[in-house]
Amino acid sequence: MKNTKSTFQDYILYIAWIVSLVATLGSLYFSEIKGFIPCEFCWYQRILMYPLVVIIGIAVFEQNKNIKKYVLPFSIIGMGVSFYHYLIQKVPGLASVKPCVGGVPCNGQYINWLGFITIPFLALIAFTFITVFMLLLRRTKN
Structure with a gap:
């Protein structure tokens, strides 16, 4: 008889996809x-x-919990890029290390909610959540 009790493990993929x-x-x-x-x-x-929406979405559809190796490179590198971008915005000495091109400065802050929440900070939080969820995800047996 199948256990019908739902656990957090049953929803990790859904939550990561929603994030x-x-x-x-x-x-x-x-x-x-x-x-x-x-x-x-x-x-x-x-x-x-953007690719994480598709990769995790397909995994949700197929109930495939063996996707860590595909998701973690994107999310971990994304955490690094987001963290560095956030530092460029919040640490004045780092802004001159690598000036951005294309007319939009990377140290600009379109939003600054509560004095610390910027767009790169929101991305950092999203990448971190996805990384943590993937690390918590238990593989299914083949």
Whole structure:
């Protein structure tokens, strides 16, 4: 008889997919609706987040919990890029280390909620959640 009791493990993929979807829709909202032009590091973060919606979405559809090796490289590199971008915004000495190109400075802050929540900070939180969820995900037996 199958155990019908739901556990957190049953929902990890769904939660990770929702986090990636909200992050993707949030970035599109900021650029397409609010008119915020993404800087170079914002584009790198998008390049790393957008595929996660598809990868994790397919895993949810197929109930495939063996996707860590596909998701973790994107999420861990995304954490690094987001953290560095956040440091560029919040630590004045780092802003001159690598100036962004394309007319939009990477140390600019379109939002600054509560004095510390910026767009790279939101991306960092999303990448961190996805990484933690993937690390908590138990593999299924073949």
